[in-house]
Amino acid sequence: PKEIKQIITTMEEQNIDTYTSPMNLVCYHKQELERQLKQMQIDLNEKVNHMSDYNLKVEQLLQDYITENLHEFQKEIEHEIKLITYDYQIEAIKQEFHRQ
Numbered sequence: 001p002k003e004i005k006q007i008i009t010t011m012e013e014q015n016i017d018t019y020t021s022p023m024n025l026v027c028y029h030k031q032e033l034e035r036q037l038k039q040m041q042i043d044l045n046e047k048v049n050h051m052s053d054y055n056l057k058v059e060q061l062l063q064d065y066i067t068e069n070l071h072e073f074q075k076e077i078e079h080e081i082k083l084i085t086y087d088y089q090i091e092a093i094k095q096e097f098h099r100q
Helices: 002-013 022-099
Strands: none
Touching: 002 022
């Protein structure tokens, strides 16, 4: 009833004859709901597209950050391997020296 009164008021403001038939009222209400649904779908699609773009940007930033830090971590590991290799070689030279 409150919604119906609002629809009737809207129809009267638009000079639509509200007394021709109850079916006209139902059709008008249906069209209005369909219009609202279409608008909501458009709004939703815009928001989803915006979020998709945003998610792609965030994903790329994360990927870049991980790649950059992975490279730095790899350099640290390679440095540690070289230090261990040098320590091993020095120890091997010391043992060879003590044998002689």
